[in-house]
Amino acid sequence: MPRVAVIGAGSWGTTFGKVLADGGAHVVMWARRAELAQEIQAVHRNSEYLPGVNLPRTMSATTQLAEALDGASQVYLAISSQALRQNLKAVRPLVAASDAPVVSLMKGVEKRTGLRMSQVIEQELRCDPARIAVASGPNLALEIAREQPTAAVISSSSRETAEAVALRARNAYFRTFVNTDVIGTEFGGVLKNLIAVAIGIVDGVGYGENTKASIITRGLVEMTDFAVAQGAHPETLQGLAGLGDLIATCQSPLSRNNTAGRLLGQGYSYQDVVKQMNQTAEGLASVAPVLQLARASGVHMPIVEQVKMVLDGTMNPRDIAPHLTTDDDKPAGERTQNGQSGGGGALRRSLQRALDQFRNGRRRPAGD
Numbered sequence: 001m002p003r004v005a006v007i008g009a010g011s012w013g014t015t016f017g018k019v020l021a022d023g024g025a026h027v028v029m030w031a032r033r034a035e036l037a038q039e040i041q042a043v044h045r046n047s048e049y050l051p052g053v054n055l056p057r058t059m060s061a062t063t064q065l066a067e068a069l070d071g072a073s074q075v076y077l078a079i080s081s082q083a084l085r086q087n088l089k090a091v092r093p094l095v096a097a098s099d100a101p102v103v104s105l106m107k108g109v110e111k112r113t114g115l116r117m118s119q120v121i122e123q124e125l126r127c128d129p130a131r132i133a134v135a136s137g138p139n140l141a142l143e144i145a146r147e148q149p150t151a152a153v154i155s156s157s158s159r160e161t162a163e164a165v166a167l168r169a170r171n172a173y174f175r176t177f178v179n180t181d182v183i184g185t186e187f188g189g190v191l192k193n194l195i196a197v198a199i200g201i202v203d204g205v206g207y208g209e210n211t212k213a214s215i216i217t218r219g220l221v222e223m224t225d226f227a228v229a230q231g232a233h234p235e236t237l238q239g240l241a242g243l244g245d246l247i248a249t250c251q252s253p254l255s256r257n258n259t260a261g262r263l264l265g266q267g268y269s270y271q272d273v274v275k276q277m278n279q280t281a282e283g284l285a286s287v288a289p290v291l292q293l294a295r296a297s298g299v300h301m302p303i304v305e306q307v308k309m310v311l312d313g314t315m316n317p318r319d320i321a322p323h324l325t326t327d328d329d330k331p332a333g334e335r336t337q338n339g340q341s342g343g344g345g346a347l348r349r350s351l352q353r354a355l356d357q358f359r360n361g362r363r364r365p366a367g368d
Ligand SMILES: NC(=O)C1=CN([C@@H]2O[C@H](COP(=O)(O)OP(=O)(O)OC[C@H]3O[C@@H](n4cnc5c(N)ncnc54)[C@H](O)[C@@H]3O)[C@@H](O)[C@H]2O)C=CC1
Pocket: 008, 009, 010, 011, 012, 013, 032, 033, 049, 078, 079, 080, 081, 083, 087, 105, 106, 107, 108, 139, 140, 141, 142, 278, 279, 280, 282
């Protein structure tokens, strides 16, 4: 049975461990806290993060990094983005002699540097980028832990690596597609968190579906413009890692970003929200570095700008929606993708991709 390591036993790490184990791997989880490792090891539960979920017997857990990584044919990383770099320093000597793919399951950017998680991995492990992959998509942990059918995308600059990871990370309820657009796939996951915070804010204020649909639609334009300016393919933002995840995160009360936004909309301060959240809401830390990158590349992100103002306490949450749905000066054109209002080409490419997925679906991981 192939052995894989999952570093981080929070809600997503544990759920992904279950996905891998249910797909036929022996999974060794690394948990920071001894009581968590002990519970997974002894009774196959992680009741703090996944209440009511039984974990497979082929999942074990340890607090020793060396034990978790020993003999791992693939390594999955699922801790909060701001803690990744410091943890990789300890991981590096333990994986230096191996060529196992390293897979980021995270959806944040590093606050200090603005780097994506695959870039932090490349820097700290000093490894070939072809060895690094990222997983993303509409993947609310608790739903997947309950084995509800879900799709995800695995991306790597090496298609071979993406396919090897996708073949390992799939099972009867979890289907993985592949692509080679790492930038688009990672930024899709980062940016939808910011739009989900905005949706939470307007939910908390008490606005309804028109407001939310307006923000989701305009949010996707912001996401696409931003990601394309950083080097992503616009199609990726229409796929599972973009639109797919945006829908799931914006409409689910399970989303921590959405929940954090709702508390802000109800009038809690940023500090109160941080105190109340006992799980990672990546969007709160990603807002500032994303806006810095946006400004540096001349991308206009009015929704994300307003989320930042609410977080900073310089805008009343009640004022967020009117600014989004009206124009102060001259009415703007409705760009639907990367500065264009057409979309015939994009539609043709989407149909082609759907056809390809249908043709390849049963043989090997298909393109997203
Ligand atoms: N929960 C979900 O539905 C999904 C989460 N993600 C992403 O997965 C990543 C992890 O999120 P979750 O597991 O949900 O968060 P979580 O809050 O449930 O767990 C975070 C984990 O990171 C660990 N951690 C925090 N600081 C640490 C440090 N300094 N050193 C070592 N470990 C530390 C915690 O002990 C915990 O095990 C995030 O980037 C999130 O965006 C991605 C897809 C779905």
